[in-house]
Amino acid sequence: MISVKNLKKSFGTNEVLKDISLEVSPQEVVVVIGPSGSGKSTFIRCLNMLETINGGHVIVDGKDVTDKKTNINEVRTEVGMVFQHFNLFPHKTILENITLAPIHVRGLKKAEAEKKAKVLLEKVGLSEKASAYPDSLSGGQKQRVAIARALAMEPKVMLFDEPTSALDPEMVGEVLEVMKQLAKDGMTMIVVTHEMGFAREVGDRVIFMDNGYIVEENEPKALFDAPQHERTKAFLSKVL
Amino acid sequence: MDFRFDIIADYMPFFLKGMGITIGVSLAGVIVGLLLGLVIALGKMSSNRWIQLPFNIYINIFRGTPLLVQLLIIHFGIVPLFMSPSNPIVSLVIGLSLNAAAYIAEIFRAGIQSIDKGQMEAARSLGMTRAQAMKLVILPQAVKRVIPPLGNEFIVLLKESSLGSVLAAPELMYWGRAAAGQYIRVWEPYITVALIYLVLTLSLTYLMNYVERRMSTDDQR
Numbered sequence: 001m002i003s004v005k006n007l008k009k010s011f012g013t014n015e016v017l018k019d020i021s022l023e024v025s026p027q028e029v030v031v032v033i034g035p036s037g038s039g040k041s042t043f044i045r046c047l048n049m050l051e052t053i054n055g056g057h058v059i060v061d062g063k064d065v066t067d068k069k070t071n072i073n074e075v076r077t078e079v080g081m082v083f084q085h086f087n088l089f090p091h092k093t094i095l096e097n098i099t100l101a102p103i104h105v106r107g108l109k110k111a112e113a114e115k116k117a118k119v120l121l122e123k124v125g126l127s128e129k130a131s132a133y134p135d136s137l138s139g140g141q142k143q144r145v146a147i148a149r150a151l152a153m154e155p156k157v158m159l160f161d162e163p164t165s166a167l168d169p170e171m172v173g174e175v176l177e178v179m180k181q182l183a184k185d186g187m188t189m190i191v192v193t194h195e196m197g198f199a200r201e202v203g204d205r206v207i208f209m210d211n212g213y214i215v216e217e218n219e220p221k222a223l224f225d226a227p228q229h230e231r232t233k234a235f236l237s238k239v240l
Numbered sequence: 241m242d243f244r245f246d247i248i249a250d251y252m253p254f255f256l257k258g259m260g261i262t263i264g265v266s267l268a269g270v271i272v273g274l275l276l277g278l279v280i281a282l283g284k285m286s287s288n289r290w291i292q293l294p295f296n297i298y299i300n301i302f303r304g305t306p307l308l309v310q311l312l313i314i315h316f317g318i319v320p321l322f323m324s325p326s327n328p329i330v331s332l333v334i335g336l337s338l339n340a341a342a343y344i345a346e347i348f349r350a351g352i353q354s355i356d357k358g359q360m361e362a363a364r365s366l367g368m369t370r371a372q373a374m375k376l377v378i379l380p381q382a383v384k385r386v387i388p389p390l391g392n393e394f395i396v397l398l399k400e401s402s403l404g405s406v407l408a409a410p411e412l413m414y415w416g417r418a419a420a421g422q423y424i425r426v427w428e429p430y431i432t433v434a435l436i437y438l439v440l441t442l443s444l445t446y447l448m449n450y451v452e453r454r455m456s457t458d459d460q461r
């Protein structure tokens with residue numbers, strides 16, 4: 001589904017991703033962990049070209065996004081993204097937030113888009129908020145809307161960049177619950193998170209990144225219970 | 241000091257006609273300035289340096305030189321190439337529009353860049369093109385932030401249209417100077433003209449405040 005080969009990314013002279021390779025199969029849930037500044041966000045943003053890549057290849061659903069001939073907008077419709085700070089459109093209602101892209105990018109009729117949006121709102125438990133504006137929602141509700149908005153494009157992959165890091169602790173659960181359900185429904189997911197419980201329970205594979213490299217990857221149980229590398233051990237001892 | 245109200249009464253029809261032209265040229269200047277300004281702002285924000293360049297030059301020239309000089313060059317140098325004799329109202333509208341466009345472009349650019357980067361990223365990550373994201377997500381939010389500075393720009397433009405008197409465009413200030421010249425009086429014509437400008441700018445301020453309040457209660461943001 002996603003194939004990353006020798007990905008390199010620098011900001012000026014700061015080489016943030018040094019040599020990243022990763023294969024993600026359909027329906028797989030890959031959790032990315034690592035210390036702050038290790039390049040997790042940069043990595044996930046490279047997957048849908050929110051960052052320009054300096055070297056290597058990223059192939060999403062058979063399309064090389066690093067190839068100039070690839071229509072990046074088309075690829076992005078297949079890749080949903082959920083941000084740490086939600087990035088809902090404040091001038092649109094919740095329903096409009098969800099239908100905007102399906103109408104203008106997919107070319108859906110308004111009625112059809114709204115029907116689908118309502119199903120998604122139901123799924124994330126926010127049916128009654130359809131006509132509210134984002135500002136009136138709690139953080140947890142905003143993030144669930146953001147997930148519904150991404151799902152409305154019917155993506156093949158979902159990327160999450162620390163979806164619960166900006167939330168008050170009591171709201172983390174409701175968002176993780178939606179993500180768990182999504183994983184259960186067979187969505188391919190790449191999730192950057194500090195929620196080790198989620199990684200362990202939902203992840204098929206956990207990637208530990210440090211200093212621009214993938215230091216270690218394994219099944220959650222193996223990685224958490226028997227880390228092989230010193231840096232993984234050091235990191236885990238701090239967060240677990 | 242005797243204050244000759246008869247001069248004011250005598251010239252009132254001309255002052256009112258001049259006021260109409262002042263309002264007209266300012267309005268035209270703002271409308272053309274808005275359209276041109278948006279294009280210039282988007283051009284200046286292009287990621288391509290070579291596309292940015294001409295828009296940068298434009299903004300620097302029109303903001304960095306006096307409007308009076310611009311008006312004189314336009315009226316006596318450029319408009320005569322297309323039109324003879326050159327019409328001072330046409331020259332004034334062109335000058336005000338081009339000048340306002342430079343300031344309005346910067347207002348738009350500041351407004352657009354004040355929108356959180358995450359908005360563009362969210363829109364693009366949903367598959368929207370840059371143009372779609374601008375039109376559907378960024379500009380609607382930027383509009384609210386640019387209304388107050390645009391109101392200021394309109395007020396500035398209204399006052400600066402008085403420079404049209406130098407080109408003999410028959411706007412408000414022109415008639416003030418005409419009255420002053422005919423009667424060799426200072427206070428009566430200029431105080432009257434100043435008061436009319438004041439009424440115009442205060443009305444405009446009031447109108448802008450009203451629009452701002454309407455927009456902030458229109459929806460949550």
Ligand SMILES: Nc1ncnc2c1ncn2[C@@H]1O[C@H](COP(=O)(O)OP(=O)(O)OP(=O)(O)O)[C@@H](O)[C@H]1O
Pocket residue numbers: 011014016034035036037038039040041042043
């Ligand atoms: N737009 C940018 N311009 C310059 N440097 C950047 C930019 N974005 C990220 N960086 C740098 O890249 C490095 C990796 O950042 P990144 O955000 O990918 O880390 P992260 O692993 O997501 O950290 P965190 O857990 O804090 O979110 C950091 O040193 C950061 O300063």
Ligand SMILES: [Mg+2]
Pocket residue numbers: 040041042161162
């Ligand atoms: Mg990050």
